[in-house]
Structure formats: C-alpha cells, structure tokens
Amino acid sequence: MGVVLEVEGLSFRYDKKQDRSNISDVSFQLREGEWTALIGHNGSGKSTLAHLLVGLLQPDAGQLKINGTVLRKESVSWDIGIVFQNPENQFIGTTVEDDVAFGLENINMPYKQMRERVDKALEDVGMTEYRMADPSQLSGGQKQRVAIAGMLALQPKVLILDEAFVMLDPRSRKELMDTIRKLTNKGMTILSITHDMEEAAHADKVMVIKQGKVAKIESPSQLFFTDSSLEKPFAEKLRNALKNRKCNVPEKYMTEAEMVLWICKSN
Numbered sequence: 001m002g003v004v005l006e007v008e009g010l011s012f013r014y015d016k017k018q019d020r021s022n023i024s025d026v027s028f029q030l031r032e033g034e035w036t037a038l039i040g041h042n043g044s045g046k047s048t049l050a051h052l053l054v055g056l057l058q059p060d061a062g063q064l065k066i067n068g069t070v071l072r073k074e075s076v077s078w079d080i081g082i083v084f085q086n087p088e089n090q091f092i093g094t095t096v097e098d099d100v101a102f103g104l105e106n107i108n109m110p111y112k113q114m115r116e117r118v119d120k121a122l123e124d125v126g127m128t129e130y131r132m133a134d135p136s137q138l139s140g141g142q143k144q145r146v147a148i149a150g151m152l153a154l155q156p157k158v159l160i161l162d163e164a165f166v167m168l169d170p171r172s173r174k175e176l177m178d179t180i181r182k183l184t185n186k187g188m189t190i191l192s193i194t195h196d197m198e199e200a201a202h203a204d205k206v207m208v209i210k211q212g213k214v215a216k217i218e219s220p221s222q223l224f225f226t227d228s229s230l231e232k233p234f235a236e237k238l239r240n241a242l243k244n245r246k247c248n249v250p251e252k253y254m255t256e257a258e259m260v261l262w263i264c265k266s267n
C-alpha cells in the first residue's frame with residue numbers, strides 16, 4: 001500500500017504569544033486503504049490536527065504531502081474531506097439529495113455522474129428514503145449521516161471523521177463502521193477521531209496523541225494489550241476480568257470475534 005498522506009513536523013499554536021504549542025512536531029503517514037483511529041484526552045489536539053490537515057488552520061511549521069506532492073500553503077485540497085461532530089452547521093441544500101450533491105455541483109460534475117454518486121452515498125449511509133426530505137427536519141443522527149454522505153459523494157482520497165459517529169445510535173454506528181471498512185477495501189484512507197475504544201479496535205492502526213504530540217502509533221492488538229492506561233475494548237476488558245478470576249484465558253489480545261470463538265471452544 002502506497003503512502004497517500006505524509007505529515008512532516010507539523011507544529012501549531014493558537015496563541016502565538018504562548019510558548020507551548022497545541023500541535024508539536026507531529027509526523028506520521030497514512031497509507032492507501034488504511035483506517036487509522038486517532039485517540040487522546042480532551043484538549044490533546046485531535047481536532048486541531050484535523051483542521052491543519054484540511055487547511056482550515058495554517059501550520060507554524062511542517063508540511064503535508066499528498067501522493068508525494070507538497071500541499072501549498074493556503075491551498076485547499078479536494079483530496080482530503082472532513083466530517084465534524086456537529087452536523088447542525090454543515091447544511092446548505094433544501095433537500096437531502098441537494099445537500100449531498102452540493103460539493104459535486106461545485107466541481108461542475110455532469111448530471112448523470114452526479115446522480116450516481118448521490119444515490120450511492122445515500123445508500124451507503126442508509127438515507128435513501130429521506131432523499132427529498134428537508135435536512136433541517138431530520139434528527140441529529142440522520143443529519144450526521146447526510147453530512148457523511150456529502151463527503152462520501154466527493155470520493156476524497158482521505159476522509160477524516162472528527163467524532164462523526166457520536167450522534168448515531170449503536171446500530172447505525174455499527175452499520176457505518178462496516179461501510180467505512182468497505183470503503184477502505186476500495187482504497188479510501190480513513191482517519192477517525194474517536195473516544196470510543198470499540199471504534200478504535202476496528203481500525204488498522206491507532207494513533208495516540210498526548211498534549212499535541214504523537215505518543216504512539218500501533219495496531220489495536222498491540223496497543224490494547226500493552227497500554228494499561230487506556231480504556232480497553234469490551235473483549236479485552238472481559239479477557240482481563242477472566243484472567244483476574246484465574247481463568248485460563250490466552251495471554252494475547254483478542255477481538256470480540258476471537259473471544260466468542262474461545263468461549264465456545266472452552267465449553
């Protein structure tokens with residue numbers, strides 16, 4: 001898998017009079033078709049980093065490369081899309097389908113192709129039946145799904161989700177995580193910012209950010225097995241609880257599916 005996004009020595013501070021940076025010398029790479037979860041405490045700099053990646057903020061130092069080409073300052077790249085946590089202020093269209101089509105109209109896409117993209121994106125987020133609805137009349141989670149569809153329709157190389165699943169009910173969240181996995185299988189690169197360790201456990205890699213610095217980039221299995229300071233996904237919590245009860249559980253990280261298999265076999 002080739003590197004799509006390369007982040008080199010990115011630093012940023014909101015208050016230029018302050019000494020301490022909000023993002024400090026951050027470097028990492030995102031590969032094609034890879035899903036990276038970005039986790040860290042409140043105020044650790046996740047959203048600030050996301051804003052830097054999409055050009056909503058300009059770094060004080062460092063640079064971004066997309067497919068090996070340095071992204072020029074002040075230029076906005078259509079290759080990187082973002083969906084925010086709060087969908088309220090992300091709407092422009094008067095109907096759901098207008099809204100999803102908005103970004104495509106802006107790049108003057110031919111009607112037929114636009115139609116196909118909008119249909120597919122609405123299907124991906126399970127909102128086809130609401131296509132003629134007024135976005136302002138939707139529930140929070142439905143609005144969020146439409147906002148995600150609007151970004152999917154643009155087919156960015158890299159899609160950043162900044163706590164974009166927070167408003168969703170558990171089933172929709174699971175469905176959208178499956179959709180995300182399908183998209184990565186087709187080559188889309190995902191960076192999902194989350195406080196949900198189940199979501200992080202679904203990613204290929206987890207990047208931990210602490211006080212504006214990258215503390216770790218590891219696979220979920222490595223990270224959740226070794227880092228005792230983190231809240232663990234359910235299966236790993238269960239494994240630890242069984243271990244504390246002197247139950248003979250495997251001495252390795254287990255996904256939920258692996259845990260289910262193990263429990264069935266041991267009975």
Ligand SMILES: Nc1ncnc2c1ncn2[C@@H]1O[C@H](COP(=O)(O)OP(=O)(O)OP(=O)(O)O)[C@@H](O)[C@H]1O
Pocket residue numbers: 014015022040041042043044045046047048049
């Ligand atoms: N617009 C702003 N002006 C000044 N400081 C800001 C601004 N936005 C964020 N900060 C500061 O930058 C730091 C990082 O904030 P950021 O929003 O990136 O954190 P986060 O990791 O996304 O947190 P959360 O998990 O709560 O969303 C915090 O110390 C915050 O107070």
Ligand SMILES: [Mg+2]
Pocket residue numbers: 046047048
């Ligand atoms: Mg944030």
